Amino acid sequence: MMALFQSFRTMCLLLAGFAVICQAEISSIKAVEEYKTVIPGQTVTLECRAPGGFPLAGVEWIRRELTKENVFFCSPGEKPNLETQHPSFKNRVELEDGDMTDGNVSVILKNVTSNDTGTYECHVIPETTHEKRSAFDTDPIKIIHLNVSQPVEEYKTVIPGQTVTLECRAPGGFPLAGVEWIRHELTKENVFFCSPGEKPNLETQHPSFKNRVELEDGDMTYGNVSVILKNVTSNDTGTYECHVIPETTHEKRSAFDTDPIKIIHLNVSQPGDTEDEDHGVWWLLAVAVAAAAAAAVIGVVVVVGFVMRCIQKRTHSSIY
Incomplete structure (x- = not known):
């Protein structure tokens, strides 16, 4: 009985040690940073891959300005947790690989808008982690700076x-x-x-x-x-x-x-192209000025002719 207890105790210690190693291994990873610029309305993949060899309990994507609500949280083979998800991301985010094969915890963000511009953090949760901790209190393994705008x-x-x-x-x-x-x-x-x-x-x-x-x-x-x-x-x-x-x-x-x-x-x-273009502009300008001058002269002639005719009529009336 004592031997069985010792074996069980040893197994527990090994599991606990493995959990600590997994967490330490993930915590020691320096987050990779990436910049992405996309156009409003597009679909973008936020790529992230967990370190190989560690079974995962889930992935959580966050933006710190959203305080305690996340962008996405999901466990392998399960539906996303909508309770903790920020309303603006509902029905717009999904895993690229629902089973997180080979540590693929990338997510697809659909129909992006300018409000999606921000810094996204990818946090993974090892399967051996029993302590519930918010991703806001842990270190990310990937950081993506997303800019939604026209370049x-x-x-x-x-x-x-x-x-x-x-x-x-x-x-x-x-x-x-x-x-x-x-x-x-x-x-x-x-x-x-x-x-x-x-x-x-x-x-x-x-x-x-x-x-x-x-x-x-x-x-x-x-x-x-x-x-x-x-x-x-x-x-x-x-x-x-x-x-x-x-x-x-x-x-x-x-x-x-x-x-x-x-x-x-x-x-x-080529300089010749520029000169020809300039000559064309000056020619159009000259034609426009000439047309305006001609119109002005014609207008003056019409007005003077009208005045002279009026004077002649008055003179003719006064004689009779």
Whole structure:
């Protein structure tokens, strides 16, 4: 009997130890941060994956400004808990994988609005955790900064041979691992990729931009990720996208698969095109002025003729 009791006690201690290890393992994880920008009305996936090897009791997504109500709470294979969910998220959030296979605790947020802009935290609950704790009192394993708005767009027109600055500034307060500028028509090669204080990555850069692009601020101070493009040609005409990479992002993802924070439409026009356009404008202006002058002259002639006729009639009446 004593031996059975000792075995049971040992098993309990092992389980308790395993629970502590699971919790400690999860607590020691530094939260990965990610930026997402989407357009109102879209559906967005908030991606999060729990550390492998630990069975999960559930996942909880929160936004701290919502105080004690969460964005989403669910256990594997069960329906979401609607009692603790903030009203604005009801019927709009669901698990990407209802069974949380391989620790996939990503959620899908539907029909986003500007009110969904904010910071989302992903918290996982190990199956061996018996103490009920709010996600607001624990550390997240993933943080997503969601921005629901149209990306800032800008139009620039320059002359071939000039140097142009493509301006872009990352959201303040978050350390950056790097910036990537792309043009989608260049497929998988970028315009520019660089990390703070380092040299640009030339391996992934399109040949036409080599030795022509540099950071305006090599240290990306205050989120300044603007780049300077030298000696532009008509081939540089196109749409440029600015993508930032948070310092806490460990997963390597191409900027072609993420959302930009700035879009610049660059037009590099030949000087002849500009002159022809200016001549056309001046010609139209001259025609308009001439037409206005002619109308004014005709108006004066009509008025003078009318006055003279009136005077003649009076004179003729007085004679008789």
